[in-house]
Amino acid sequence: SSGEPLEILVFVQDVTSDERYRQKLNAIHEAGVELSNLSPEEVFHMDVEDRIELLKSNILHYTQSILAYDYVEIRLLDQGTGKLQGLLSAGIDKEAAERSLVVSKHDNGVTGYVAATGESYLVEDVANDPLYIQSFSGAKSSLTVPLIWQSGVIGTFNVESPEADSFSESDMHFLELFVRNIAMALNTLDLLVAQKTNAAQKSVEAIHREVALPIDKILNDAVNVMECYIGHEPEVEKRLRRILRNARDVRQVIHKIGQDMAPAEAVPAGVAIERHPFLVGQRVLVVDSDESVRNDAHSLLERFGCIVETAETGGEAVYMVRNTDGTESYNAIISDIGLPDFSGYQLMLRLQEMLDVVPLILMTGFGYDPGHSIVKARQAGLHANAILYKPFRLVQLLDVMETVLKLHGSSSPASGPNS
Known part of the structure; x- marks a missing residue:
């Protein structure tokens, strides 16, 4: 203004x-x-x-x-x-x-x-x-x-x-x-x-855990019956061998499904199982009357690619070996020294009657060996390091396995039954 x-x-x-x-x-x-x-x-x-x-x-x-x-x-x-x-x-x-x-x-x-x-x-x-x-x-x-x-x-x-x-x-x-x-x-x-891989692994492991020993029992029963018909009933023997093959195929199908559902490359590096390429595809027979030992053998060794079968007695083990040859022969046989029917030493002698090479590993609890089975087996040719003392660590099992496998020809199965 x-x-x-x-x-x-x-x-x-x-x-x-x-x-x-x-x-x-x-x-x-x-x-x-x-x-x-x-x-x-x-x-x-x-x-x-x-x-x-x-x-x-x-x-x-x-x-x-x-x-x-x-x-x-x-x-x-x-x-x-x-x-x-x-x-x-x-x-x-x-x-x-x-x-x-x-x-x-x-x-x-x-x-x-x-x-x-x-x-x-x-x-x-x-x-x-x-x-x-x-x-x-x-x-x-x-x-x-x-x-x-x-x-x-x-x-x-x-x-x-x-x-x-x-x-x-x-x-x-x-x-x-x-x-x-x-x-x-x-x-x-x-x-x-x-998370998905972990869930798949657990599912497959649970299925396999439930069927592993029943399949082994089918194999055991089949070879037991086969012993009665070999040389007498060719058609029955042929059918029993088909049962053996089919039972083994069922187990391999479960493994294949597990690999497809939880492939190794999907497992995080921090939790992946250490690889032992030497063990992949190796056929292993585990002989022990203790069901928990047979179950553990499946769960532990199959993680590393082994093909595991089990038997409860030395007699079953002998039948399994005698009726398994060629590509299905065992690369390693792990047995307790105190079976219901045989000692570890006696089993070794029976296997030596059938095999050119016996890739045997003996197990004993806390070093207990009242019949001196391990000493006698060593004198009969058992490798000095082919012994497992229960309870043993996984790394000890793997080390002994690799020692015996390399000693007896690694990737090739154990020599078949003597003709």
């Missing part, structure tokens, strides 16, 4: 970039939630391969829609071999996607270097970078970040562009945030796979 001029000071700040930054962070967070979001129905109905394909599809969708990257490659680290296996790729040449890469700072491109160092790597111009290996024709720049879970590198995430200097430190920051979500989703998937 006084007529004096009014001065107004206005501050203008462009918040567009800040707002875009916040929007992008929010989008990345929401994408992370979606990547790991699997409903109970999806978990139940989808198998592992379907869940992997869904995860790959979602990763690619969010990479393109949020980060606007069209040239993408993700590799996962095989902890056992150090190889970087391709999980997914888009826009990358087929030859590059199938290229063999390992964790190394040298000769394995930017991907191998990032996996080895655990540090992100920005290539502003591929023509001037000593590590870069071409991923597609016309590539000019790239950005590679490590996939990290619990402080360890589990893979790499690589994006590329046909434009030079296409990526910035800000892009690196966003991609590092995004791959944290991917690592979490991959870990969730691993947990689901491990």
Whole structure:
């Protein structure tokens, strides 16, 4: 009203970039939630391969829609071999996607270097970078970040562009945030796979535990009856041998189903059973009157790929050996020294009458051997290390098994019955 001029000071700040930054962070967070979001129905109905394909599809969708990257490659680290296996790729040449890469700072491109160092790597111009290996024709720049879970590198995430200097430190920051979500989703998937594998293993083990000894009993009864008909009733003998073969086939079918339901590669490395390749496929006869020992023999040795059959008495063991030849002969025979009908030494003498080579291992409880069965068996040719003293540890059983198997020809079955 006084007529004096009014001065107004206005501050203008462009918040567009800040707002875009916040929007992008929010989008990345929401994408992370979606990547790991699997409903109970999806978990139940989808198998592992379907869940992997869904995860790959979602990763690619969010990479393109949020980060606007069209040239993408993700590799996962095989902890056992150090190889970087391709999980997914888009826009990358087929030859590059199938290229063999390992964790190394040298000769394995930017991907191998990032996996080895655990540090992100920005290539502003591929023509001037000593590590870069071409991923597609016309590539000019790239950005590679490590996939990290619990402080360890589990893979790499690589994006590329046909434009030079296409990526910035800000892009690196966003991609590092995004791959944290991917690592979490991959870990969730691993947990689901491990849980399913564990459940499958327990189911198969329970089934096998219930049928193992009944199948052994069928085998024992069949060879007992066969002893009465060999040389007298060829047709009956033929039918009994068919029963033996069918019973053994049932056991192998159960093993095969177990391997299909819970393959070894699906078992997490931290809980996987130590491999003993020497034991795989070895046929083992365990002779003991104690049912728990026979059950344990199945559960322990079959973990390592052995084919186990059992007998309660020395007489049954003799019949089993006499009526099992060729590829079904036993590579190792483990027997208690105090059977209801034979001592361990007596069993060895009976087996020597039938076999050129007797791959025998004797067991005794707490070193108790009143009949000096072990001393006599050693004098008759038993290997000095072919003794197990109950209770024995698993590692002792495996060591003695490998000693006897190597001594008597490892992968080939024990020499068949003397003609």
